[in-house]
Amino acid sequence: MKKLVLVYNPVSGKAVFKKRLDEIIYKLQSRGCMVIPYRTTPENADLVDFIRLAAPDGIIAAGGDGTVHEIVNLIMREKLNIPMGIIGTGTSNDFATFLHLDTDEYFDRIASGQTMKIDLGKVGDTYFINVASAGMVTSIAHEVDTRLKNAFGKMAYYVHGLKTLPQFRAFDLTVRTEKEEFNEKAFLFLVVNSSVVASFKNAAVQASVQDGVLDLIIMKQCNVADLMIVTTELLAGKDISQRKEVIYRQASTFEVECSEELTSDIDGEVGPKLPLKIETVPQVLDIFY
Ligand SMILES: Nc1ncnc2c1ncn2[C@@H]1O[C@H](COP(=O)(O)OP(=O)(O)OP(=O)(O)O)[C@@H](O)[C@H]1O
Structure with missing residues (x-):
């Protein structure tokens, strides 16, 4: 038994x-x-x-x-x-x-x-199963109180986001992977294991939990109209990886720095401040599947 x-x-x-x-x-x-x-x-x-x-x-x-x-x-x-x-x-x-x-x-x-082995992400001593992120979505998620979250369910992040839209700020990010290094002024970044993030079902089109890599999505600084288009496409489950406002990469290690103080979010919990070193730990956890 x-x-x-x-x-x-x-x-x-x-x-x-x-x-x-x-x-x-x-x-x-x-x-x-x-x-x-x-x-x-x-x-x-x-x-x-x-x-x-x-x-x-x-x-x-x-x-x-x-x-x-x-x-x-x-x-x-x-x-x-x-x-x-x-x-x-x-x-x-x-x-x-x-x-x-x-x-x-x-x-x-x-x-x-019946089980399968899945990859995890790791930041310092903390493992994540789904996402490490920082930027505007992070601050939205933490500001939404539980009651509001329950009342609006999955739409809460989005609705709250609309309310605070004029306050959205861009950050100077430096990203280093095992393959490249680049700078970008961005609203947010996410390093994800699966493709479902903040209830967006297709946020990272190529994501697999068994491929030994994590997927980086950067929402570049852009005007409000373009931001709304990308958000609408995300909500509709469309592939946003090729859009000009988005950077999409796969790698096993991401080092992310920011010129300002920025706190991360690890699987929806408050994480450490940047800089972050985010690593993939390949096929390390058994999941009933
Ligand atoms: N008995 C309890 N009473 C109050 N809070 C609890 C209790 N057990 C766990 N928690 C809190 O629940 C939180 C985790 O909630 P969890 O993420 O599982 O659900 P959720 O917030 O409804 O969903 P999601 O994170 O997917 O939006 C933690 O902050 C934890 O401290």
Whole structure:
């Protein structure tokens, strides 16, 4: 019998998982899995001990991108060497959306132990599964309070962005990869693993979580009209990588510097200030898939 710790965040999204707990336990138990629930808190001080004591065959993270990020880092930091599953119940569930995990068959694959190895990104000691970024989208995401995020859901970032449009600032960025170095005045940059970012489904067209590289998207400084066109195309899921306002690159290492103080965002959490060295750690995490 497969033993699984189900780490669930009771407040993610609209606190939806509380209503789904019984259903999810049923789905796993009826497929022959033993389910051990762990309810998260902002600290999760005893989570490592809990997991060590439970000695599970896998961890299922039920929450938003923040919960997924925390479990990824726990597995890596503690060298747990067990697969992780994802049940997306947050405001945005970018990684689960990218892998199309929101299906009934996913529970069959968890129960049968079907996994794949995926790349992660790393900044300092912190791993990220989806995105490291800095610039205007970062400040928007952190300013949106939870209530507003819940009320407007995925549109919150965009709506809030429109409100603050005149305050958008460009930053002088220097980017160094293993292949090149360049400078650009830009509104924001993102280094992504999957192509779903801030609920934009096709933000990085070439992204794969198994290719051993990360994808850089830079939104160059441009006028408001052009910015609106790119945003509209992003919302429509169009490929923006070839647009003149965008720089798109793939590389295994990105060093990003900024002439001003700029704070990064790592998988939706506040990250370190620039300069950043962002590395790909190829095929290092087992995911139920
Ligand atoms: N029991 C709890 N009570 C209050 N906050 C909690 C609790 N458990 C976890 N959290 C907080 O939830 C946040 C992570 O939320 P998560 O990212 O999973 O969902 P979300 O914010 O709804 O979705 P997303 O990040 O995808 O927009 C963390 O800041 C964590 O501290």
